[in-house]
Amino acid sequence: xxxxxxxxxxxxxxxxxxxxxxxxxxxxxxxxxxxxxxxxxxxxxxxxxxxxxxxxxxxxxxxxxxxxxxxxxxxxxxxxxxxxxxxxxxxxxxxxxxxxxxxxxxxxxxxxxxxxxxxxxxxxxxxxxxxxxxxxxxxxxxxxxxxxxxxxxxxxxxxxxxxxxxxxxxxxxxxxxxxxxxxxxxxxxxxxxxxxxxxxxxxxxxxxxxxxxxxxxxxxxxxxxxxxxxxxxxxxxxxxxxxxxxxxxxxxxxxxxxxxxxxxxxxxxxxxxxxxxxxxxxxxxxxxxxxxxxxxxxxxxxxxxxxxxxxxxxxxxxxxxxxxxxxxxxxxxxxxxxxxxxxx
Numbered sequence: 001x002x003x004x005x006x007x008x009x010x011x012x013x014x015x016x017x018x019x020x021x022x023x024x025x026x027x028x029x030x031x032x033x034x035x036x037x038x039x040x041x042x043x044x045x046x047x048x049x050x051x052x053x054x055x056x057x058x059x060x061x062x063x064x065x066x067x068x069x070x071x072x073x074x075x076x077x078x079x080x081x082x083x084x085x086x087x088x089x090x091x092x093x094x095x096x097x098x099x100x101x102x103x104x105x106x107x108x109x110x111x112x113x114x115x116x117x118x119x120x121x122x123x124x125x126x127x128x129x130x131x132x133x134x135x136x137x138x139x140x141x142x143x144x145x146x147x148x149x150x151x152x153x154x155x156x157x158x159x160x161x162x163x164x165x166x167x168x169x170x171x172x173x174x175x176x177x178x179x180x181x182x183x184x185x186x187x188x189x190x191x192x193x194x195x196x197x198x199x200x201x202x203x204x205x206x207x208x209x210x211x212x213x214x215x216x217x218x219x220x221x222x223x224x225x226x227x228x229x230x231x232x233x234x235x236x237x238x239x240x241x242x243x244x245x246x247x248x249x250x251x252x253x254x255x256x257x258x259x260x261x262x263x264x265x266x267x268x269x270x271x272x273x274x275x276x277x278x279x280x281x282x283x284x285x286x287x288x289x290x291x292x293x294x295x296x297x298x299x300x301x302x303x304x305x306x307x308x309x310x311x312x313x314x315x316x317x318x319x320x321x322x323x324x325x326x327x328x329x330x331x332x333x334x335x336x337x338x339x340x341x342x343x344x
Contacts, residue, residue, distance in 0.1 A: 027172030093138030151337030170306030195306035299323030
């Protein structure tokens with residue numbers, strides 16, 4: 001009797017299906033449920049180089065970046081918003097499912113969550129199929145894919161408007177430009193340019209100017225503290241900023257602490273946004289004039305973690321001659337939009 005009662009209780013819990021919003025990017029995977037973010041960690045695995053078995057995923061694996069040994073190898077299964085390695089994408093999703101508590105198979109999948117996953121519209125049909133296959137192979141049985149652009153527009157309450165809207169999603173490795181009209185994306189393109197473009201440039205600067213090798217974690221911190229993009233003269237307050245970092249002397253290989261100044265960092269990244277502007281101009285040039293005019297009149301929605309770079313909003317506003325709108329947490333726009341979609 002007691003066993004039967006306990007089984008019924010478990011089955012009742014299992015029927016309370018959770019809904020997850022899932023944003024799996026090249027650098028970060030973010031998951032939310034009921035308005036709360038339950039996972040935000042790097043989309044990577046640490047694997048044993050001989051056996052190819054995964055040792056860890058997410059933050060635990062990412063800490064090994066720049067500290068690789070013969071015992072571990074770091075794998076990023078998503079490249080430029082698409083699946084780069086089917087095998088490791090499946091392995092990452094399998095371990096993630098287990099760590100989130102949905103790894104048990106003895107319940108027949110009853111307790112599996114319903115997943116709403118954002119996906120770039122600019123991916124090819126094959127690339128989209130690969131994403132779906134990886135989730136399925138990893139044991140995620142209830143996955144519904146949805147346009148990442150429309151999800152972000154849902155978060156900004158623009159998804160169902162009758163006029164075309166442009167959204168720019170700046171990710172880690174890539175950026176998607178998309179035009180949405182009503183509930184459809186009518187044009188989209190992906191460029192291999194994103195937040196890591198700035199990180200690479202800053203890391204090279206630190207090596208060249210300070211003769212110091214630093215980890216990606218440290219370089220990201222420098223970017224957040226000192227990087228700044230502008231079409232105007234650099235503000236004096238920004239020029240005077242400094243940031244102390246620890247690394248390794250590239251000659252002696254001994255530990256080294258240096259103070260990085262903002263001005264050379266700003267100069268190192270100053271030309272990088274031009275690539276984005278050029279691609280936006282090419283994208284607009286291939287569209288009917290009335291669509292472009294409507295988008296510029298309505299203003300452009302900026303989203304993605306890379307949109308938080310200091311000065312980026314004002315830079316785009318001045319170069320594109322239109323209003324740029326951005327939320328307080330652009331990296332969470334897709335999740336918020338997916339939760340709206342899931343609730344309707």
